[in-house]
Amino acid sequence: MRIAISQINPTVGDLRGNTKLILRDISRAKDRNAQIIIFPELALIGYPPKDLLLKPRVIKQCADLVEHIAQSCTGITAFIGYPIASPKGAGHLLQNAVAVCADGQIQNHHVKTLLPNYDVFDERRYFEPADTPTLTTIDNQNLGISICEDLWNEHDVFERPLYHLNPVDQLVDFGADILINAAASPYVLGKHEFRLNLMRHVARKHHKPIVYCNQVGGNDELVFDGNSCVINASGEIIAHAKDFEEDLLIADLPDKNSENDRLEGRIEQPKTGLNSVYHALTLGLRDYVRKCGFTKIVLGLSGGIDSALTCAIAVDAIGKENVIGIGMPSRYSSDGSVSDAEILASNLGIDFHVIPIEQAHTALESMLTDLFKDTQQGVTEENIQARIRGNVMMSISNKFGALLVTTGNKSEMAVGYCTLYGDMCGGFSVLCDVPKTMVYDLSRWINDSPDSPLLKQYNLPVIPVDTITKPPSAELRPDQKDQDSLPDYEILDEIVERYVEKEQSAAHIIDETDFDKDIVLRMVRLIDLNEYKRRQAAPGLKITGRAFGFGRRMPIAQRYDNRWSVGD
Incomplete structure (x- = not known):
């Protein structure tokens, strides 16, 4: 299966501009004979959209544009991240979803399960989680689609996982042959090395390949480093996109019954340390x-x-x-x-x-x-x-x-x-x-x-x-x-x-x-x-695990005294 990974640089709220980026890469992927193309999390509206999500007109415009994009999805299946209205009768009005677009229309949706609410993330403010995972079948291969945080709850990797559920485990239990993660994962010094180790672990654990598509670019305080990649079932990197710039990465994955697990693609070396x-x-x-x-x-x-x-x-x-x-x-x-x-x-x-x-x-x-x-x-x-x-x-x-x-x-x-x-x-x-x-x-x-x-x-x-x-x-x-x-x-x-x-x-x-x-x-x-x-300071760029800004919410009028202890 030939997969295209579209590492685009969306501008938050620029629905028309982001649509042009998506249509551009669908066309380029077709030219490269890709069967599917993956876009980042919330690619249509850009991440993080924050309270733009509270505007009903924005959600309607997103829905109309994805239907428009789907008309170009003939001869290829596109997985496009965007916010959708929640079908649930209670809770938040939206869900963080990936549309499956094929044969000129939206076929179905995959919905994010784990909604981060720490550091710079505030997704529980807007979204309802998925109830159960779903699969998409293409050429007799079951694709398990997860969205960013859904990948980040591996109990063998994290000392204290934040969630009770592991959506990736669920997708494998449901019969996924290929694991796909559509992400908007911000840059932090040393984070990509951790990402790769996490994906290698998950691939080896389930003996399934992982396709990872990340956003690139700066949006306010956050910088997204790209570094999209493909890990084979043995935990080896078989394709890796550029970092800190847009890229369209093409990877060929073997059939699930094939014994050849060492197909090679373009591998760009990610920057590390001060260079990154x-x-x-x-x-x-x-x-x-x-x-x-x-x-x-x-x-x-x-x-x-x-x-x-x-x-x-x-x-x-x-x-x-x-x-x-x-x-x-x-x-x-x-x-x-x-x-x-x-x-x-x-x-x-x-x-x-x-x-x-x-x-x-x-x-x-x-x-x-x-x-x-x-x-x-x-x-x-x-x-x-x-x-x-x-x-x-x-x-x-x-x-x-x-x-x-x-x-x-x-x-x-x-x-x-x-x-x-x-x-x-x-x-x-x-x-x-x-x-x-x-x-x-x-x-x-x-x-x-x-x-x-x-x-x-x-x-x-x-x-x-x-x-x-x-x-x-x-x-x-x-x-x-x-x-x-x-x-x-x-x-x-x-x-x-x-x-x-x-x-x-x-x-x-x-x-x-x-x-x-x-x-x-x-x-x-x-x-x-x-x-x-x-x-009162100007907004600025985050590069460490904890920056001053909206990811660290401390009171101003407070009297906590670090010098005090019980018994004083």
């Missing part, structure tokens, strides 16, 4: 700009490593001719910071402008002199500079219609080492889920790795060496260094990872590390206190 993180960030930014209708990016260049890395990614994402850098030196800016920003801009070939803020800084201080008299100078005065810069950047963004991209990293966002209405101003954040230590690692990778697209393009290390080697500083007071206020970033990043991603308590972190107790308690307290800042 870099491409996820680049794709996520490119698609956010494109799908929101922007053509240009503007960002502040301070000579620091965060803005340098963000600028480099922006250039790769949308081209140097579409990136504008702004330097805004103050009385506390070092000569090296200004020159490092200029070197970066020159290396990348972007438009760069210097707008000193001293005049505005002096004027604002003068305006506040009477009110602030008899008070001690401190963070308030430092933040004036950041807020002047924020005002300048928003003005440039408004004037030229360019997306203002912020440059803060996860470490800073965690503990509030950033200024509301200052450096936090902007429409999108590239590094908000990238820890500071990884910022350094990515910058070195861009400069030195043979896999670096920018090193290949420019044939030189684009990020200035001094930017990477000098101590990080906000430069809001004389000789300021980040470590005046924060522990070493290696320590801070591990505390953030343990507390935010792994949900470890402060006491647990203190017991398991040799970190100073007072530092751990202070950092954990800062993470809790600064939820109000993060709630």
Whole structure:
């Protein structure tokens, strides 16, 4: 059986545009003599559609479009993900389904059983689950269709499965010969290696091949890495699509009675480690700009490593001719910071402008002199500079219609080492889920790795060496260094990872590390206190297992104290 896997990049809500992508690949699959073609989960509306699903007109339009697409399904069977009205008399109004389209019409539907309701997923808000699995038979082969999460409940793989049912086991019990999973599985560093191990385990367990089709592209905070693939009944990869770009993968599966289980197809090698993180960030930014209708990016260049890395990614994402850098030196800016920003801009070939803020800084201080008299100078005065810069950047963004991209990293966002209405101003954040230590690692990778697209393009290390080697500083007071206020970033990043991603308590972190107790308690307290800042931050890309944003829903007005224990 020849199977086509359509790894498309849908735009959420763009029903006409997504329909064109689907029809395009149906035509291409026919040209390749494919018998069936698989599309990702909710391919027609894009994932995640969120509360677009609450609009009755959207559901009606989806239904009409799938009927229209089905008319093109002659000589091929297409499996198309979209939301359908639930036939149940109670519960939610919708189901997450895959339509089986053949002979010019919709033949039947497969409905998702497991509805995730954790991290960035909120499917129980909208959907009713399937009651029983169903099969589709083509050329005497029974196809068992599951949808994304349905594959992720293997009791031998997960320490504590989230669901009582295992839909894949049910499909095999019903007589499935081939297991197909239509997915919209977001990128997380290291996740695809886990996916492959999961699919290999399931294939060997049931001695059935698995066909996996994943969405690709960026939709708001989420990046989808593609990496669609086919695993044979022996658990071997026999076909693998590209990652981080659209692809149409063709695979030939043997007949269920065939002894030949080693058919070969095109196998693309997936990116790993920093290479995958870099491409996820680049794709996520490119698609956010494109799908929101922007053509240009503007960002502040301070000579620091965060803005340098963000600028480099922006250039790769949308081209140097579409990136504008702004330097805004103050009385506390070092000569090296200004020159490092200029070197970066020159290396990348972007438009760069210097707008000193001293005049505005002096004027604002003068305006506040009477009110602030008899008070001690401190963070308030430092933040004036950041807020002047924020005002300048928003003005440039408004004037030229360019997306203002912020440059803060996860470490800073965690503990509030950033200024509301200052450096936090902007429409999108590239590094908000990238820890500071990884910022350094990515910058070195861009400069030195043979896999670096920018090193290949420019044939030189684009990020200035001094930017990477000098101590990080906000430069809001004389000789300021980040470590005046924060522990070493290696320590801070591990505390953030343990507390935010792994949900470890402060006491647990203190017991398991040799970190100073007072530092751990202070950092954990800062993470809790600064939820109000993060709630007002620009949306940004998720690359770790737990990002700040809609996947971590913490109260702002709360008094939970990590230092307290029973008996105190």
